[in-house]
Amino acid sequence: MINKEMHRFIASSKGNESNICQISAIKNGKFLYEDCWHGFKTEDAMNINSVTKGVMSLLAGIAIDKGYIESVDQKVMDFFPDYTVKRGEKTIYDVTVKHLLTMTAPYKYSSEPWKKVCTSDDWTLTTLDYLGGRKGITGEFKYATLGIQILAGVIENASKEKCIDFANEYLFAPLGIAEHVVHGTSSKEDQFDFFMNKNPRKNEWYSDPKDTVTAGWGLCMSAHDMASLGELVLNDGSYDGKRILSEEYIKDMVSSHLKLGERFGFMNYGYLWYRPFDDKEVYAAIGDCGNIIYVNKEQNVSVAMTGYFKPRIFDRVEFIEKKILPILND
Secondary structure (H helix, E strand, C coil): CCCHHHHHHHHCCCCHHHHEEEEEEEECCEEEEEEECCCCCCCCEEECCCHHHHHHHHHHHHHHHCCCCCCCCCEHHHHCCCCCCCCCCCHHHHCEHHHHHCCCCCECCCCCCHHHHHCCCCHHHHHHCCECCCCCCCCCCCCCCHHHHHHHHHHHHHHCCCHHHHHHHHHHHHHCCCCCEECCCCCHHHHHHHHHCCCCECCEECECCCCCECCCCCEEECHHHHHHHHHHHHCCCEECCEECCCHHHHHHHCCCCEECCHHHCCCEECCCCEECCCCCCEEEEECHHHCEEEEECCCCEEEEEEECCCCCCCCCHHHHHHHHHHHHHC
């Protein structure tokens, strides 16, 4: 279903909504509303930026369910037995998978070392060099896109397969999501184009020279497929009658483990998923440029949106609640 009024509103927008490429919404298990702009089709993919983190959390849950990872409390260094820890570094041994999932892992930098990591041959091991520090485990929230790269290494070393293959086999295929491939190059110019290019992309995932996916960003997906991921979360790990993830993990994933500050709208934080409200069962995987998977448990709704690069757009929760939910309820 296409809502003509909403289509015209976005098509003529000069403000924050002007970069929206796709909206897809499921209510009561059925796709009720889908629309596209800027030459996109329903099946086209877009770099969904930090929504990628929410997908990584689902993959971590699958790895735990399958016994590859003992629990969220398992130590990160268990998965890197051949890694040489820097002299004098002790904190790294205390970091757990849960610290990565809740962004409470400590790092030895004041700002993320993008150039150092993204010009290296192995982004996971280079990021691992920054894990730890003299302050120890403080429990402080530190938003770290590069830090999630370590989680990709954890999943690969635990499962003995590439993260892209793990995702295709255990998450995408069971949901009817097309097979994804690694992007296959990582030059400075290509990275810039990957973020800035406004055109549709194929079903790919940005990757380092070792063909390990970028865990904090770089997954390309359609809003239609993102809405299916939201439906999986909405149904506590089941999709179309199939159990994909344990109910226990999903409930832990969307529980409030931290209260965030003003920069993040005082939202609650789970395992790389947000809880925007204290008093509503609403969960979201949120990325820059308005990319989002929004799940409303009370209304049995999953909404996904993609958007091309436009700075200073982060949270579409309010837009969805004011503009999209009324369409679904009609």
